[in-house]
Amino acid sequence: MTASLILVLVSLVMPACLARARDLRPAIVPLILIAVLLNAVSLYNVIEGPLPGAQWDARSFHTEAESALRNGTWPEISIGTGVYTWLLTAVYRITGAELLAGQALSVIAGMAALLAVAAIARNLALTARPYALVVAIAGCGLFPPFVFHSALTFREPFQLATLAWGIHFALAAHRQGEFRKLIPAVACFLFMGMFHHILLALAVVLAVGSVFLVALSGSRQGRRSVYMFAFAGIVLVSGTYLVVKVPATGGNDYVNEIRKKGGILSALDEYRNDIEAREPRTSFGDEIDTTSTGPLATGLARNYFHYQFKPYVTDIELPADLVPFAASTARALCLLVILAAIATWRRDPRIWYLVTVYVVMTFLWSVGTTNYGQAFRHHALTDWMVVLLACHLGSLWRVNRAVVPADPGARD
Numbered sequence: 475m476t477a478s479l480i481l482v483l484v485s486l487v488m489p490a491c492l493a494r495a496r497d498l499r500p501a502i503v504p505l506i507l508i509a510v511l512l513n514a515v516s517l518y519n520v521i522e523g524p525l526p527g528a529q530w531d532a533r534s535f536h537t538e539a540e541s542a543l544r545n546g547t548w549p550e551i552s553i554g555t556g557v558y559t560w561l562l563t564a565v566y567r568i569t570g571a572e573l574l575a576g577q578a579l580s581v582i583a584g585m586a587a588l589l590a591v592a593a594i595a596r597n598l599a600l601t602a603r604p605y606a607l608v609v610a611i612a613g614c615g616l617f618p619p620f621v622f623h624s625a626l627t628f629r630e631p632f633q634l635a636t637l638a639w640g641i642h643f644a645l646a647a648h649r650q651g652e653f654r655k656l657i658p659a660v661a662c663f664l665f666m667g668m669f670h671h672i673l674l675a676l677a678v679v680l681a682v683g684s685v686f687l688v689a690l691s692g693s694r695q696g697r698r699s700v701y702m703f704a705f706a707g708i709v710l711v712s713g714t715y716l717v718v719k720v721p722a723t724g725g726n727d728y729v730n731e732i733r734k735k736g737g738i739l740s741a742l743d744e745y746r747n748d749i750e751a752r753e754p755r756t757s758f759g760d761e762i763d764t765t766s767t768g769p770l771a772t773g774l775a776r777n778y779f780h781y782q783f784k785p786y787v788t789d790i791e792l793p794a795d796l797v798p799f800a801a802s803t804a805r806a807l808c809l810l811v812i813l814a815a816i817a818t819w820r821r822d823p824r825i826w827y828l829v830t831v832y833v834v835m836t837f838l839w840s841v842g843t844t845n846y847g848q849a850f851r852h853h854a855l856t857d858w859m860v861v862l863l864a865c866h867l868g869s870l871w872r873v874n875r876a877v878v879p880a881d882p883g884a885r886d
C-alpha cells in the first residue's frame with residue numbers, strides 16, 4: 475500500500491512542474507484539483523467499485539497483470555494490450571498487485587497529458603490570456619471521458635499522453651523551423667502506436683503531417699523541400715513496414731484480420747456486426763452499406779455524426795446515459811466555436827494541423843465504432859483538442875471584438 479500511496483503522491487505534485495514557468499502558473503491550481511478528482515475516482519473504484527464500465531477491460535488488465543505476477547511470468551510484449559499489460563505487470567512487481575497502484579499509474583499518465591496540453595497552450599500564446607488558459611486546462615481535465623479513463627486501468631491515458639507530447643514537439647519544431655526537432659515527436663507517435671495497431675498506422679500519418687507542418691514554417695530551413703520529402707518518404711516507408719509486419723495481440727491485429735476476411739470492407743462488416751450483437755442498447759442503429767461507393771460514403775458520414783454527438787436526448791434511458799450526453803453536448807459547443815472562428819485561424823498552420831489531426835483521428839475511430847459507449851472511450855484521446863481550440867479561438871475572438879478601431883476622421 476505504501477508504494478501505491480507514493481504513486482498517488484507523485485500524481486498530486488506533478489502540477490508543480492509548471493512552477494518555474496511564470497506564464498503557466500495560473501494552470502497549477504486547476505491541475506491540482508484535477509489530480510485530486512482523478513485520485514478520488516480511483517479510490518472510490520477500489521473501495522466501492524467497480525464503477526459502471528470498469529468491470530470489463532479495466533478489470534481484465536488488472537487481473538491479467540496480477541496473474542502474471544502470481545505465476546512469475548511476463549505478458550507477451552506486442553502491439554495492443556500486450557504493451558500495457560506488460561507495463562502494469564512491471565509496476566506490480568514493485569508495488570504488489572494492488573489495483574490502486576495500477577490506477578495511480580493511469581492518473582500519472584493523465585496528468586502528464588495535461589502538462590503537454592499546457593505546453594501546447596503556451597505554443598498557441600494562450601498564456602497571454604490567463605483566464606482562457608485556466609478554462610482550457612480545467613475543461614480538458616474535467617471532460618467525462620478523460621476523468622473516467624485516466625482514473626482506471628485503461629490504455630487511453632498512455633495513448634493520450636504520448637499523442638499530446640508528440641503534438642507539442644511537432645509544434646515546437648514548426649516554431650523553430652528545424653526538421654531534427656521532429657525526432658522526439660516521431661518517437662512519441664510511435665510509442666503511442668505500441669498501444670493499438672490503428673494508432674500505429676495513425677502515428678505514421680502524424681509523423682508525415684508533422685514534416686509538412688515544419689515545412690510551412692517561416693525559417694530558411696523549413697523551406698528545404700528536398701529534405702522534407704526525403705524525411706517524409708523514410709517515415710512513410712518504414713512506418714508502413716511496421717504497421718504491416720509487426721504482430722499484434724488482444725484483438726488489435728487488424729492487418730491480419732483484413733487478410734483473413736478478404737479485404738478491408740469485409741473485415742469492417744464482420745467487426746461492426748460483432749460489436750452491435752454484443753452491445754445493442756447503445757448502438758447507433760445504422761448499418762454501413764459496403765456494396766457500392768455512394769451508400770458507403772453516406773453511411774460513413776452518418777456514422778461519423780453519430781460518433782460525435784450520440785447519445786441524443788431521445789437516446790437517454792438510464793442515468794448513466796447522462797454522462798456521455800453531457801460530453802457530446804459540450805463537444806458540439808466546442809466545435810461550433812471553432813467553426814464560428816474560422817476567419818481567425820484559416821491562415822494559421824498550427825490550427826490547421828490540430829484540426830486535421832482531430833478530424834483524421836475521430837474519423838478513423840468512428841469507422842470501427844458502432845455504439846456511444848465505445849465512442850465515449852475513444853473520445854478520451856481527442857476531446858482535449860476541441861476544448862483547447864475552442865478556448866483559444868473563443869478568447870481571441872473576444873479580444874479582437876474588444877479592440878475598437880480608431881476613427882479615421884478624428885483629430886489628434
